[in-house]
Amino acid sequence: MASKANQLNNKYVTAVLVVLSCLPLVSSKTSRIVNGKSVSHCNFPWIVNLRILREHNYEDYTQMCGASLIARDKVITAAHCVRPDKNGKVFKIEVNLATDNPAKPVYTIPGVRYKYIEKYHFSRNGMPYYDIAIIKLAHRVTYSKCLRPITLPEKNDVFTGNCWALGWGSNGYDQRPSASLQIVQLPIVSNSFCPWPGLIHEQMCAGVFEPWGVHKGICSGDSGGPLICEKNHRPVLAGLASFGNCGMYPGVFTKVSSFVDWIYKNIE
Template identity: 25%
Template sequence: MGHLSSFLALIVLLGITVCVGRPRGRILRGYEAPPHMKPYMASLQVDGKHMCGGFLIAEQWVLSAAHCLEDNPEDKPFQVLLGAHSLSLPEPHKRLYGVRAQIRHPGSSQETYNDDLLLLQLEEKALLNEHVKVLPFQRQDRDVPADTMCEVAGWGEMTHSGKLPDKLQQVERPVISRETCNLRSRHDNMITEKMMCTDSKRKDTCPGDSGGPLVCNGIAEGVVAAGSRVCGNYLKPGIYTRIPPYVDWMESVMASAN
């Protein structure tokens, strides 16, 4: 009996070791994006460290997620890296821009996922070229049909230990209906009409990807907001802030800026 107990204890210990060793906090089965094929992507940085994603929506404006401000506890101003594929290697059109204004949506808060948008005004207009381009965003307020395959990219975490990639990663995910996302076993009626979801089974966005665009048929439909604490948990689909309900706010902010 003692030998059996020892054997069972060893099996349990081995099982725990295997589970702990599996990378959980990563874009599961994502892959390195083709270099500079997503010229709209932005890296929001503090002291040279990547914090969040974002994307260029006008020559002097980047859209991201408001909760990225909470990830910056010292409240230092962001800098925005454009034209990058690798965060560390020299590249011909890579440039770091200062930020003149950080404008979060007035309805955003740390307690909810509501209105999770952040506009960043660059100190100067971005120099547009083959590696730095504006991404068009959806203006028509209608839901993306379920099962539409969309893509998301970012420099977010790749392993459960928090390892960040140097080069841009991407993954394709199908949209799931709001009804499915709001099931009690999923997000339990937390998903409003201003949000959308994608399937997160084995492939997902992770911390550091927040603020990046969800691109469907070449147009930004949403902004990465939140998901499961453990990336790739199919019971916690990825959550995105839909862009169309906020077009008036975005254009008002951009028009009123100096």
């Protein structure tokens, strides 16, 4: 789908785990999802940019995440983007829709509530499990050519081959987020061959093994963003970016098909 962009050692690995949302918002023309290509949001009308404001030590802290529109008043993202953590409690969520540049949003709606799986937690080595959340918007949106929901998978769908990650995250460690939406093609990797220890059935792995080569994948600021696979020649939301190490190894995504019942229950 990269060509269709306009259409549509364990200790070491664990040590460089990046929770992908922990990135202050600064604009840049050069930074991007690692080695991706610029695309227009109109070709991916369900892509959403989140600005999440937290209060930390009596100071405001802003982070960026990705999300996807799944209903007129709901977007889906990673739980660690919205749950209170060491960076403070969330007090404001700005949902930017129909935008290419998050620094210049076209359509912003406040997020008024969020809900995540009760079993969401971090393992001892810092890996988030059940990393999925739904944010309710302050009001319903009107669908258009450049604003419409993504198709959800069916329960327990399994995807193979190449899929595509989208986001405004950075191009590497200590770099700034992208000023334009980026897409990168990533092959699905079996959990049994994924370099991250302790993966569960509700997670999936996608990317390449390039510790010394050209890195390609998700990075800081991409959390919660979509992993899109094709089913019957249509884009389907297969995964939500959860964590990784900026393209050195495959990244880990929450497997959306494992949570279809929970999603439909919470978007009614």
